[in-house]
Amino acid sequence: MTLSIDIRKRLSSQFALDVAFTAVPGVTNLFGASGSGKTTVLRCLAGLLRPDAGHVSIGDRLLFDSTASVDIPVQQRNVGYVFQQLALFPHLSIEQNIAYALHRRPRDEQRQRVNDIAGSFHIQHLLDRMPGQVSGGERQRAALARALVSDPSLLLLDEPLSALDHAIQARIMEDLRAWNEAHRIPVLYVTHSHREVFGLGERVVVLERGRVLATGSPHEVLDHPSHVVLANLAGFENVFDATVTDRHEQAGTMQCRLDDSNTDLEVPLTDASVGAAVRLAIRAGDILIANQEPRGLSARNVLHGRLADLTRQGPTVVAKVDAGVRLMVHLTPRGAESLGLRRGNHVWLIIKTYSCRIVVGGS
Amino acid sequence: MDWQAIWLTVRLAAVVSAILLVISLPLAHWLTFSRRRWTFLIESLVSLPLVLPPTVLGFYLLMSMGARSPIGRAWESWTGHSLAFTFEGLVVASILYSMPFAVQPIAAAFAQVDPALREASATLGASGVRTFLRITLPLSIEGVIAGVVLSFAHTVGEFGVVLMVGGNLPGITRTVSIAIYDQVQALQYREATLTAFVMLVFAFVVLAAVYGLRRRPWSATPLA
Numbered sequence: 001m002t003l004s005i006d007i008r009k010r011l012s013s014q015f016a017l018d019v020a021f022t023a024v025p026g027v028t029n030l031f032g033a034s035g036s037g038k039t040t041v042l043r044c045l046a047g048l049l050r051p052d053a054g055h056v057s058i059g060d061r062l063l064f065d066s067t068a069s070v071d072i073p074v075q076q077r078n079v080g081y082v083f084q085q086l087a088l089f090p091h092l093s094i095e096q097n098i099a100y101a102l103h104r105r106p107r108d109e110q111r112q113r114v115n116d117i118a119g120s121f122h123i124q125h126l127l128d129r130m131p132g133q134v135s136g137g138e139r140q141r142a143a144l145a146r147a148l149v150s151d152p153s154l155l156l157l158d159e160p161l162s163a164l165d166h167a168i169q170a171r172i173m174e175d176l177r178a179w180n181e182a183h184r185i186p187v188l189y190v191t192h193s194h195r196e197v198f199g200l201g202e203r204v205v206v207l208e209r210g211r212v213l214a215t216g217s218p219h220e221v222l223d224h225p226s227h228v229v230l231a232n233l234a235g236f237e238n239v240f241d242a243t244v245t246d247r248h249e250q251a252g253t254m255q256c257r258l259d260d261s262n263t264d265l266e267v268p269l270t271d272a273s274v275g276a277a278v279r280l281a282i283r284a285g286d287i288l289i290a291n292q293e294p295r296g297l298s299a300r301n302v303l304h305g306r307l308a309d310l311t312r313q314g315p316t317v318v319a320k321v322d323a324g325v326r327l328m329v330h331l332t333p334r335g336a337e338s339l340g341l342r343r344g345n346h347v348w349l350i351i352k353t354y355s356c357r358i359v360v361g362g363s
Numbered sequence: 364m365d366w367q368a369i370w371l372t373v374r375l376a377a378v379v380s381a382i383l384l385v386i387s388l389p390l391a392h393w394l395t396f397s398r399r400r401w402t403f404l405i406e407s408l409v410s411l412p413l414v415l416p417p418t419v420l421g422f423y424l425l426m427s428m429g430a431r432s433p434i435g436r437a438w439e440s441w442t443g444h445s446l447a448f449t450f451e452g453l454v455v456a457s458i459l460y461s462m463p464f465a466v467q468p469i470a471a472a473f474a475q476v477d478p479a480l481r482e483a484s485a486t487l488g489a490s491g492v493r494t495f496l497r498i499t500l501p502l503s504i505e506g507v508i509a510g511v512v513l514s515f516a517h518t519v520g521e522f523g524v525v526l527m528v529g530g531n532l533p534g535i536t537r538t539v540s541i542a543i544y545d546q547v548q549a550l551q552y553r554e555a556t557l558t559a560f561v562m563l564v565f566a567f568v569v570l571a572a573v574y575g576l577r578r579r580p581w582s583a584t585p586l587a
Contacts, residue, residue, distance in 0.1 A: 046486050074485040087483035091501050100497075101487035150488065 080147030421527025472506020
C-alpha cells in the first residue's frame with residue numbers, strides 16, 4: 001500500500017501548503033524547520049484539516065478528492081496518529097487507552113489484540129496503570145500501541161520521540177520497525193531534528209515553507225548540491241558512510257574507515273562495535289584548511305588532498321577538496337585570500353575528533 | 364418553619380437543575396466548539412439573567428405567558444390553564460433565570476479539555492457522541508457537577524422572578540425566599556430569622572461543596 005498525496009491548503013495570507021509526494025511502506029521522514037508545514041500535512045492526511053484542493057489516497061482507497069467531492073471523515077479513515085504530546089486519555093488506564101479503537105469488536109478479540117500489540121511494544125506489565133503513572137518512554141510506547149492496535153493503513157507520528165533521550169528513542173524505533181516488518185504500511189515520521197532524519201528514516205521528504213524541497217534517501221537528499229537551504233536545515237554538509245576499524249575505550253574515541261576510500265578518521269566513541277557500519281556527519285564550517293602540512297596540532301585528523309573547486313556564496317567561500325573522498329569546507333573570504341588558494345593546490349584539512357558526529361549506528 | 368415552602372422550593376430546584384443539565388450539556392458543547400461567528404450572541408443571550416434585574420426578566424416572562432402572547436395562548440390551549448402563577452410557569456422562568464449558572468461552568472470545563480484528546484478520539488474511530496461521552500464529559504465532570512449544584516442553589520435563592528411570574532400561592536408558587544418576605548411583612552421576625560438562617564447555611568454548604576470540588580481556593584468565582 002502506497003500513500004499518495006497531492007494537496008493545497010491556504011492557512012493564512014502568508015502561508016500556503018502545496019505538497020505532492022508518495023510514501024511506500026516503511027518509515028518516511030517528513031523533515032523541515034518549524035513552520036514548514038509538516039504538522040499541517042499530517043492533519044490533512046488524518047482528516048483533521050480539510051485541504052482546499054487535491055487528493056489523498058492509500059493504495060486504491062481514496063480518502064480525499066476535491067474534484068470528486070470525496071472527503072472520508074476522520075473516524076472512518078483508519079489512520080493511526082501519534083500526537084506530539086501523545087494525547088493519551090488521562091482518565092483511562094493504558095489498557096483502556098489501547099482498546100479505545102476496538103469498542104465495536106467482540107471482547108475476546110479486544111483482549112487478544114491489546115495483548116498482542118502490548119507485547120510488540122513491551123508494555124504488557126503496564127496495562128493496569130494510568131498514563132500519569134508511567135515513564136515518558138512507556139507513554140510513547142502506549143501511544144504507539146493505541147494507534148496501531150486497529151491495524152491502520154497509515155501511521156502518522158508528529159515528533160513523538162523528540163523529547164526522549166536517544167537511547168530510549170532508538171529502542172522504541174526498533175520496536176516500531178519490527179512491527180512495520182510484519183505490517184507493511186507507510187509510516188510518516190515528522191521531525192525537525194537532523195539526527196532523526198539520518199537515524200530513523202529510510203526515505204526523507206524535505207519541506208520548506210509549505211513546499212516539497214527534495215525527496216529521496218537521507219544521503220541522496222543531503223548530497224544534492226543545489227539544496228543549500230537543505231544543508232543549512234540539516235546542519236551538515238559532509239555525510240559519509242564508514243566502517244569502525246578500531247576502538248579506543250580509554251581515550252573515548254574510535255577509528256573509522258570511510259567507505260570506498262583509504263581515508264581514516266578518528267571520531268567520538270559510541271557503542272558501535274568494530275566492523276559496524278556507521279554514518280558520519282561533519283559541518284563544513286568545522287573543518288580547517290591549510291596550504292602546507294601542519295605540525296604540532298592537537299587535532300587528530302589531518303587529511304591531505306587537492307582543491308577541486310572554490311566558489312564564493314555570499315559571505316562564505318565554499319571549497320571542495322578531494323582527499324580520497326570529496327569534502328566541503330566553508331571559510332571566510334579573507335581566510336581564503338590569505339592562503340592564496342587556487343584550484344589544484346595541495347591542501348591539508350584539519351578535523352577535530354569531536355567535530356565528527358555519528359548520526360547512524362551506535363548511540 | 365414553613366415546611367410547605369421548603370418542600371416546594373426543593374422540588375422546584377430539583378426539577379429545574381435536572382432540566383437545565385439536559386439543556387446545558389449540548390448547549391455548552393455547541394457554544395464551546397462551534398466555529399460559527401455568532402455564537403457570542405447566544406452566549407450573551409444565555410448570560411443576560413446575570414445582569415438583568417429579576418423584575419425585568421420576570422416582567423417579560425409574565426407578558427409572554429399571558430393570554431395575549433402566542434406562547435401563553437398555545438400553552439393554554441394545550442393544558443387548559445394559564446402558565447403564569449403556576450408551578451410549571453415557575454419552572455420555565457427558573458430555567459431561563461438559572462441557565463447561565465449551569466451553562467457557564469460546564470462550557471468552561473469543556474473548553475479546558477485538551478483539543479488533542481478529542482482529535483485523538485476521532486482518529487481512533489470514535490463518533491462525536493462517543494468522544495463526548497467517553498472523553499469530554501468524564502474530563503469535565505467537576506464543571507458539570509458545579510453547574511448542577513449552582514443552578515440548584517440559584518433557583519432556591521431566586522426572589523424577584525418568582526414574585527413576578529408566580530406570585531405567592533402557598534404550595535404552588537410560594538418558595539422559601541417569598542416565605543421569608545411574607546414573614547417579615549407580617550412582623551413574624553422569629554420565623555423569618557429561622558428561615559433566613561436555614562437559607563444561609565444552605566448557601567454556604569453549596570458554595571463550600573463547589574469550591575471544595577475545584578480545590579483551587581479563591582482562583583475565581585464559582586462561575587469561571
